[in-house]
Amino acid sequence: MFTSNAPNSQATTLDEVRVEEVLRVIAPKWTTWVVQTLAHHGPMRVSEISAGLPFVHNTLLSKRLAEMESRGLLTRANATRAPYKLSEAGRALAPIQRSLADWSQTHLPRLGQLAGAERVEDALRRLAPRNTTAVIRALEAHGPLRLTHAAEASGLDSPSIQFRLNRLQRDELVTRIGPRHGDPYTLTDAGLATLPILETVEHWGQSLTVAPPAAALVAPRARSVPKITVGTARTATALRRTAASSSGLFSHAPAPQPRVPAAITARSAPGRTR
8 A cells, every 4th residue: 555755744635536627727829829918908809819819720719719708818898899807707817927937937948038928838837737736746745656555545546647747747746766767757847847836727717707628537446645735945945946036927037028919920930820
C-alpha cells in the first residue's frame, strides 16, 4: 500500500474536478485575446472584434464569442448586431491572466518575446488537459512518487498516469529524480508554482452564472490515501514565485508592449490559421 512521503499539512483542499471544469471555460484558443480586447476597448460588435483580431478566422471568432457568452464570460443584448461586453466573471479573469503571464515569464523565459496573451494561452494549454490538476496535486502533497504510487495517489489507472506524466514532463511541470526508468517523479519549480494559480481558478469559478461544462475525466479508482491537500508552506513559496514578475499582462517582456489588440497583432503576428 502507498504511504505518503510528504509532511502533514493543514491547508484548504483543491477540487481537481472543479478546477478542470473551469479551465474548460477559460482555456479554449482565442478566449484570452477576446477578453483582453474587450477589457481595453469596452463593448464591441463582432465586426469590430474581428477587425482588431484579423489573425482569427471570422467563423471561428463568431463561434468562440457565442461559446463565451453561453459560459458566462460575455453578455449581449438580445439583438444580432448588439455589441458584446465582458460579464462580471469575464472582468474578474484579469488577475488570473496576469498570474499566468507572470508565471510563464518567470519559469519559461526561453519562450522569448511573446505577447502576454500568447503566454497566457500557452500556460493554459499546459494546465487544461484532463487529470493534470489531479497529478500536480498528488505530487505536491505526497511526492516524489514512483509511477505506481503516483497512480494510487491521483486515483488514475496505469496507462492514464503514464500518459499524463509524459505530457507533464514535456510541458516542464514534472521531472524525474535520477536517470533510471523507475526513478520517482516530482514537480519542477514551474509545476509547484501553478498551485496558487489553480486555487485562484477554482475560486473564480464560483463567480460564473452559468455552470461550466463537465470535464471528461478518466474515472478514478478508489483511493487508499487521505484526501490530498495543498501544503501551506510550499504553496506560499509558489505564490511568491508566481508574483515575482512585474511585467504587465499585455506586455512583451522585458520591454513594455503597446496596447491590445493592434500592437499585439503587429509584434506577435500569429498566423491566421492558428
